Every structure is written in structure tokens, then in C-alpha cells.
Amino acid sequence: MAAPFDVNDNSVVVIIGTGAGGGTLANELAQKGISVVALEAGGRHLPQDYLNNEWPSFSQLAWTDMRTTSGDWRVAKDFPNLPAWIVKAVGGSTVHWAGASLRLQEHEFRARTEYGDLDGANLLDWPVTLKDLEPYYDKAEDKMGVTRTNGIPGLPGNNNFKVMKAGADKLGYKNCHTGRMAINSEPRDGRPACQQLGFCFQGCKMGAKWSTAYTEIPKGELTGNLEVRENAHVLKINHDNNGKVSGVVYQDLEGNQFEQKARVVCVAGNSIESPRILLNSASSLFSDGLANSSGQVGRNYMRHMTGSVYAAFDKPVNMYRGTTMAGIITDESVNNPDRGFVGGYEMETLSIGVPFMAAFLNPGAWGREFSAAMDTYQNMAGMWLVGEDMPQESNGITLSDEKDQFDMPAANVHFDDHPNDVAMRNHAYQQGMALYDSVGATQTYPTPPYPSTHNLGTLRMSRDAKDGVVNGFGQSHDIDNLFVSDGSQFTTGGAENPTLTIVSLAIRQADYIEKQMNERTI
Amino acid sequence: MKPDSTPDSVITFTQRKSELHKLTRRQLLKRSVAIGGSMVVGGGFVAASSATWALEVQSGEPSMMATLVQMARDIYPHDQFGDELYVAAVKGHDEKAAADAPFKQFLEEGVGTLNTLAQDQGYKHYLNVGWEAERTAILKSIEDSEFFQTIRGGLVVGLYNQEAVWDLLGYEGSSFEKGGYLERGFDDIQWV
Numbered sequence: 001m002a003a004p005f006d007v008n009d010n011s012v013v014v015i016i017g018t019g020a021g022g023g024t025l026a027n028e029l030a031q032k033g034i035s036v037v038a039l040e041a042g043g044r045h046l047p048q049d050y051l052n053n054e055w056p057s058f059s060q061l062a063w064t065d066m067r068t069t070s071g072d073w074r075v076a077k078d079f080p081n082l083p084a085w086i087v088k089a090v091g092g093s094t095v096h097w098a099g100a101s102l103r104l105q106e107h108e109f110r111a112r113t114e115y116g117d118l119d120g121a122n123l124l125d126w127p128v129t130l131k132d133l134e135p136y137y138d139k140a141e142d143k144m145g146v147t148r149t150n151g152i153p154g155l156p157g158n159n160n161f162k163v164m165k166a167g168a169d170k171l172g173y174k175n176c177h178t179g180r181m182a183i184n185s186e187p188r189d190g191r192p193a194c195q196q197l198g199f200c201f202q203g204c205k206m207g208a209k210w211s212t213a214y215t216e217i218p219k220g221e222l223t224g225n226l227e228v229r230e231n232a233h234v235l236k237i238n239h240d241n242n243g244k245v246s247g248v249v250y251q252d253l254e255g256n257q258f259e260q261k262a263r264v265v266c267v268a269g270n271s272i273e274s275p276r277i278l279l280n281s282a283s284s285l286f287s288d289g290l291a292n293s294s295g296q297v298g299r300n301y302m303r304h305m306t307g308s309v310y311a312a313f314d315k316p317v318n319m320y321r322g323t324t325m326a327g328i329i330t331d332e333s334v335n336n337p338d339r340g341f342v343g344g345y346e347m348e349t350l351s352i353g354v355p356f357m358a359a360f361l362n363p364g365a366w367g368r369e370f371s372a373a374m375d376t377y378q379n380m381a382g383m384w385l386v387g388e389d390m391p392q393e394s395n396g397i398t399l400s401d402e403k404d405q406f407d408m409p410a411a412n413v414h415f416d417d418h419p420n421d422v423a424m425r426n427h428a429y430q431q432g433m434a435l436y437d438s439v440g441a442t443q444t445y446p447t448p449p450y451p452s453t454h455n456l457g458t459l460r461m462s463r464d465a466k467d468g469v470v471n472g473f474g475q476s477h478d479i480d481n482l483f484v485s486d487g488s489q490f491t492t493g494g495a496e497n498p499t500l501t502i503v504s505l506a507i508r509q510a511d512y513i514e515k516q517m518n519e520r521t522i
Numbered sequence: 523m524k525p526d527s528t529p530d531s532v533i534t535f536t537q538r539k540s541e542l543h544k545l546t547r548r549q550l551l552k553r554s555v556a557i558g559g560s561m562v563v564g565g566g567f568v569a570a571s572s573a574t575w576a577l578e579v580q581s582g583e584p585s586m587m588a589t590l591v592q593m594a595r596d597i598y599p600h601d602q603f604g605d606e607l608y609v610a611a612v613k614g615h616d617e618k619a620a621a622d623a624p625f626k627q628f629l630e631e632g633v634g635t636l637n638t639l640a641q642d643q644g645y646k647h648y649l650n651v652g653w654e655a656e657r658t659a660i661l662k663s664i665e666d667s668e669f670f671q672t673i674r675g676g677l678v679v680g681l682y683n684q685e686a687v688w689d690l691l692g693y694e695g696s697s698f699e700k701g702g703y704l705e706r707g708f709d710d711i712q713w714v
Contacts, residue, residue: 052695052696052697052698053695053696055679055683156708156709157709158703158708158709159707159708159709159710159711162709162711162714163711163714165714166714194702194704195701195702195703195704196697196702196703196704196708197697197698197702197703198697198702198703199696199698205698206698206702315711315713316692316711317711318692318694318707318710318711320693320694321694321697321703321706321707321708322703322704322708322709353688353693353695354682354687354688354691354693355679355682355683357682358678358679358681358682358683359678359679359682364674366597366598366661366665366674367597367599367658368599368654368658370598371598371599371600374598374600374682374691375600375602375691377691377692377693378691378692378693379692439714
């Protein structure tokens with residue numbers, strides 16, 4: 001039977017979310033001839049709709065439904081109802097992402113073994129190794145057109161990169177280049193080469209950046225095996241008397257509720273919404289929420305150690321011109337505990353426009369020190385610092401007392417920094433500031449973390465069912481036909497931007513689901 | 523121009539400014555009460571002494587709006603920004619106050635607090651406080667208040683989301699309609 005599918009068709013795979021994980025999985029399954037209904041909470045916005053203007057774009061794309069926060073992270077104080085800066089639209093946060101496509105390192109898959117038993121850290125080795133994932137990384141890089149792989153040239157360096165590179169050379173860093181980016185440096189896969197628009201975070205108006213919104217999704221739809229249902233906000237997952245999931249309840253824009261029957265359900269709503277859906281699906285059989293026999297649903301939330309350094313110079317930089325994140329230094333991404341922390345971090349070029357700089361440079365700050373910093377905007381260079389943060393059992397997603405517009409309990413996002421996160425951030429700030437000082441910065445601005453863009457770990461993979469929620473294929477330990485297909489699966493975070501790994505896991509999961517369906521084990 | 527006529531609901535600042543320029547400085551001064559660097563021109567206008575900007579106050583509280591304009595500059599002081607940018611940034615509060623009596627009272631009380639604190643320092647009101655540092659000290663003492671945070675929070679978007687501000691800070695914004703920055707200086711710096 002071809003798409004669209006009937007809500008009572010219980011032969012379909014239902015995927016919740018159409019971002020890096022869900023969107024990729026939807027296409028991969030559709031290509032295999034498997035019937036897929038993808039439920040997307042947001043609407044469909046395509047390159048011609050994207051707005052190269054920060055606040056209007058934020059209104060167009062961002063997930064701004066009610067959420068609450070707690071913990072000692074500064075986001076809870078400055079942006080109490082915006083713990084994360086992610087997208088509610090077809091394509092999910094692949095509309096908004098910067099395009100940095102890095103493989104996790106071999107040792108990062110066995111963080112518990114490599115880093116040891118850290119106080120307060122709930123570290124665990126992945127049930128997957130780099131070797132397991134390498135063939136899928138290959139496929140993902142080819143699919144996404146990642147520069148510096150598959151013979152694809154690197155992007156040209158913009159002004160912000162030139163400053164970073166000069167500083168990297170002064171500091172003796174050996175590995176600085178314009179990144180492995182899922183942004184076309186030459187025409188590929190029917191999409192044009194980057195024209196250096198800037199505004200990568202606002203959706204690529206040229207479609208030079210890979211996003212499931214205009215790659216995986218339409219390719220899947222073309223097979224006739226994929227139906228994407230837009231503005232279908234999932235409320236809960238139902239199960240049958242045998243404890244198998246059987247359908248997904250969602251609500252449309254008019255307030256009508258439907259249950260889409262399912263043979264398999266894959267949750268890919270990101271690391272905040274995915275556990276929230278499982279928790280909101282509690283039943284008499286599963287009183288703590290679905291797939292939660294371990295008690296780990298919603299726990300171990302990671303957001304990456306992040307921070308930014310902006311620096312002012314005595315001459316213009318115009319950092320906002322061109323690709324936002326085509327610049328990286330990887331020297332600090334090694335695990336070298338002599339620095340005072342385990343794990344590592346990446347240094348990546350970053351720029352935001354004046355509107356967001358005002359909001360994020362130092363939230364809440366005012367007075368002449370702040371406005372003097374804003375006055376240097378044209379002369380600023382900037383970098384983002386992104387590294388491995390420690391999973392902590394107490395960091396995570398719980399159901400808030402607040403309700404969302406569907407009268408469902410909202411997600412509360414609790415986060416306290418681990419001392420390792422703090423030590424790493426301080427080191428990263430010092431290195432970032434030293435880098436800019438070495439090329440003549442007149443001021444440096446160590447900028448606190450933004451609302452989270454990398455949301456990870458809340459339904460983590462584990463070898464042993466008592467330690468996590470899913471196995472190495474993202475399959476629930478408790479419920480065979482329930483899968484997790486987004487960054488929630490990450491056992492630990494690594495130092496790298498997570499999208500390439502999410503996509504690779506989704507391709508691998510599609511093979512696994514096909515095999516299991518053929519063997520009729522699900 | 524008839525400053526005492528019924529305010530039009532929507533008059534853009536620029537239109538008002540050009541009309542105001544038709545008045546001579548003497549005419550303006552005749553109609554106005556000077557407070558700090560700005561003046562309350564009779565009949566619901568606030569204007570700069572220099573007549574470079576004016577705001578048609580809709581909430582009927584010109585001195586309150588003049589204080590908010592000064593407060594806005596003190597919170598995010600950019601000496602190269604004309605007052606009109608700060609006026610535009612706080613104008614929304616005036617519009618809201620015109621339609622929302624509790625909000626108007628909230629603003630009046632906030633401004634009243636600023637004036638009381640100024641009087642404690644021996645000034646007639648906030649707008650008469652001489653140095654920015656003295657006004658900043660007053661603001662610092664109320665920075666946790668809902669009033670201060672409402673004004674400051676509104677400015678983050680209200681001030682910095684103006685294209686005229688982007689121009690002054692050297693931010694060119696969208697480039698798509700011009701073919702991107704590829705041929706427009708994305709890698710043009712030579713000094714590194």
C-alpha cells in the first residue's frame with residue numbers, strides 16, 4: 001500500500017520527528033520498501049521560506065512550546081523557559097544546524113574505561129565501537145556531502161576563519177582547517193555550492209547545507225513509501241496487552257486527536273521531547289513510563305560543555321560574512337587528563353548577528369562595559385567551544401508541573417555542571433582568549449553557554465538493560481518494537497558535534513529494523 | 523503642526539521628526555518644559571532640546587517617556603546612537619501603557635522610584651542627575667526590580683533589532699538577495 005496511509009494501518013513504522021535521526025531513518029526505510037508514517041510536530045518550511053534575520057527566523061523555526069528549567073546552569077536563570085534552541089519543523093534541527101560533521105573518536109565510545117570512575121559521573125562504555133560504526137559513517141558522509149571526505153574539497157575560509165587560523169599558528173596548534181562540513185563546496189546531489197550567505201543557523205536559503213527537510217524527506221516521499229504528517233504533535237504512545245507498542249496518539253492544529261496504529265514505533269523527537277513522550281505514556285503496565293525498567297528514561301542528560309569566546313580587534317573582521325562554522329581546531333579534542341579534566345573539546349568558528357549578540361554575549365548584563373563590547377561588533381572574531389560533558393544521573397528530563405498547549409505536562413530540564421565540565425570550560429576559555437590575544441585582540445569576551453543545541457543521552461544505549469534504555473541498535477531493552485532514533489541514544493557525548501553520528505546510527509538502525517521485520521521478530 | 527491635537531494612532535517617528543523640524547527652536551522652547559536633555563513639549567510630545575527627535579506620547583505621560591528614553595541610554599549607552607533609536611526602543615511601552623492602565627501605573631511607579639532616588643542625591647529628578655555614573659548607580663540599586671528588568675529586557679530586542687543600529691555597528695545582515703558574501707568581502711581582511 002502506498003502513502004498516504006490509513007490511521008488504522010498497523011503495518012507501518014511510525015517515526016516521531018523528522019530531524020537528523022527521524023528524517024534519515026524515514027528515508028532509509030522507505031528506500032527499502034518499508035511503509036513509514038513520520039509524525040512531525042511542526043510545519044514544513046523550505047529554503048525559499050527561510051528568513052535571514054535572526055529574531056523573525058527564530059519565531060518561524062524554534063521550538064518555543066512551554067518548557068521549564070532547574071539546576072545551577074546559567075540558562076535556567078537567563079532563559080528559564082528556553083532550555084534549548086532547537087527547531088519545530090520538518091527537518092527538525094537539521095534546518096538550524098551549522099553543518100559540522102565530525103566522527104566520534106575511538107576512545108570516546110569507551111568513556112568509562114578510558115576516563116575511569118569519576119565522582120558524580122554516570123559514565124558507561126557504548127555497546128557500539130567506532131569499528132562498528134565506521135561503515136555507516138562512510139555512508140553518512142557520502143549522503144550528506146561532507147567536505148574533506150569522498151574527495152569533496154574544503155570550504156574556503158572566511159574572515160573569521162582567517163583570524164582563527166592565524167591564532168592557531170601562533171599558539172602552535174597543528175590541526176586547523178575549514179572543517180568537515182555538510183555544506184556543498186561544489187554542486188552536489190542536486191544542490192548548489194555555498195555562496196557564503198551567513199545565516200547557517202536560520203536555514204540555508206540556497207540549500208547548500210544538508211538538511212533532511214529538502215534531502216532525505218522528499219527522497220523518501222518519492223518512493224511512495226513515506227508519508228510525512230505535518231503539524232502532528234505526539235502526545236503519547238500506546239501499547240497492547242502484551243506490552244508491545246501499538247500506536248501513537250497525536251493532535252493536529254485544529255485540536256483533533258488521532259491514533260496512528262503501528263507495527264514499530266521509532267522515537268526521534270530529540271533528547272528533551274523523546275523522554276518526555278515516554279514518560280507521558282505511562283500506563284498501568286508501565287507505571288514509570290515506557291521502556292523505563294532501568295529507571296534511566298530522562299536521565300544522564302548531556303548538552304556538551306560549551307562556551308564561546310568573542311574578541312575585539314583594532315580592525316574590522318566582519319565575522320558574520322560567510323559560512324558560520326567553517327573553521328575548526330581539533331588539537332584540544334584529545335583526552336589528556338594533565339589539563340585537569342578528562343575528555344576533550346573542539347574549537348570552531350562561530351558568529352551571531354547583532355540581534356543575537358545583544359541577547360547572548362552576556363545575558364542580563366547592562367551598562368557601558370556591555371555596550372562598549374557591542375560597539376566592537378564589526379571588529380569581532382568569534383569561536384565556539386564544544387566538548388564532552390559528563391553524564392550525571394541527576395541531570396535530565398522530568399515532567400514539569402507546567403502544562404503545554406495540549407494540556408500535557410511540559411518537560412523540565414535540569415542541569416548542573418559537573419566539576420569536570422567547569423574545568424574544561426575554563427581551560428577552553430583560556431585557550432580561546434590566548435589565541436585571539438596572540439593575534440592582537442584588544443578585548444576578549446568569554447561568553448556563557450547558549451540554550452542547548454546539542455541535547456543528548458536521555459535514553460541511552462547500554463549493553464546491560466539495567467544501565468540504560470536501548471541496546472546498541474537503539475532498540476528498547478524492554479519493548480522490542482520500540483526504538484530510539486535520535487541523540488537521546490548517546491551513551492556519552494564525545495567532543496564532536498553530534499549530527500553525523502545521529503545520521504550514521506539511523507542508517508545502521510534502518511538495516512537492523514529491516515532485518516528484524518523480515519525475520520518477524522518485530 | 524498642532525501638538526495639542528488628538529494624537530494619530532500611528533504616526534511614524536520619521537514623519538513626526540520632519541514635522542518637528544518645521545518648528546523653529548524658539549517655537550519649540552516656547553511650548554516646552556526642559557527636563558535634562560529632553561523637553562516635554564506641550565500637548566503630549568517629548569522632544570530633544572536640539573529638536574532632532576520627538577515622540578508623540580500616547581499614554582499622556584511625556585515626562586515619564588522622557589525618563590524612559592534617558593534610562594534606556596543609561597542601560598545600553600552608545601554615544602554614536604541618536605536619541606531616536608532609544609525612543610524607538612521604548613515606544614512600545616508607551617503604546618502598551620496607553621491601552622493598559624495597570625501597566626501605565628507600573629511604569630509611573632518605576633519612574634517615580636527613579637525620581638525619588640534622584641531626589642535622595644539632591645537632584646530634582648532622574649533627568650537632572652548630572653553624570654552617567656550617578657544615574658547608573660541609581661539604576662544599579664534597582665536592577666533586580668521588575669521595573670528595571672522589564673525595561674532592560676525590552677531593550678535587548680527593541681534597541682538592537684533596529685536596522686539603523688545594525689548600520690551603526692557595522693552589521694550588514696542578510697546577503698541572499700545580493701548573491702551572498704562570496705563576492706562581497708567574506709574573506710577580504712588582509713591584516714592577519
